[in-house]
Amino acid sequence: MTQKSLAPLGVIAGTGFYDLPELSERESIVVDTFFGQAKCVTGLLHGRKTVFLSRHGVDHSVPPHLVNYRANIAAMKELGVSEILAINVVGGLGPVSGDLVVVEDFIDFTKTRVNTFFDGTTPEGVVHTDMGEPFDQRLRHVWINACLESDVPVITTGIYGAYEGPRFETRAEIRAAQGMGVTVAGMTVVPEVILANELAIPYACISLVVNPATGLGTEPVTIKEINAVIERGSETVKRILSRAAKSLVSKLDSVGAEA
Secondary structure: OOHHHOOOEEEEEOOOOOOOOOOEEEEEEEEEEOOEEEEEEEEEEOOEEEEEEEOOOOOOOOOHHHOOHHHHHHHHHHOOOOEEEEEEEEEEOOOOOOOEEOOOEEEEOOOOOOOOOOOOOOOOOOOOOOOOOOOOHHHHHHHHHHHHHOOOOOEOOOEEEEOOOOOOOOHHHHHHHHHOOOOEEEOOHHHHHHHHHHOOOOEEEEEEEEEEOOOOOOOOOOHHHHHHHHHHHHHHHHHHHHHHHHHHHHHHHHHHHHO
């Protein structure tokens, strides 16, 4: 099995991560899906076809509650993506700014989002998808190992609390989330992870903590603070992503050779 013949890898990123410069033979494409259009960049990453998608657009013009998550994940499926590595930025309920967290579960606090493909408008009808392990364990370990091999500390467990946005959470909301065991608070993983599961695409994300959640820091949350942490941590995250993607190529090549 050659690297170019491997099923494509999907990479989805959010605030502060608007490109994947390491992609070679890159091409910008628009995928028309049943749920709308998705703008992607395709190319090769460590010799493997890779589909990169920026949730908010390259100019960060799309707020989290208006991202067309269904079109994005449907496009990944149509392009043959076999697994998704995602990057997101979050507030910390325990973890501090600059920490990396590989979450293992989520609690959905969103209110208005369409969070399923199976709403009665598609030929499949109503489908109930198991969410016992929404984040693929194999890919979680790929993220964790990529951190360890890069000598970057990583928090290997955690619960993602998904909020509607684009506003930040209130103090009361964060206190309630703490009582429920939430580790990080963000605005994008749900419904993204749900939709990936519905289409049977393994999915795991790494979360960069960019601010203390509301009420847990000494100052109000500001975009200036968030952007400063992203600037300091983005190159490290990209390096970890590169190592994770390379690890997946090696593993898939090994499987192909054994077959």
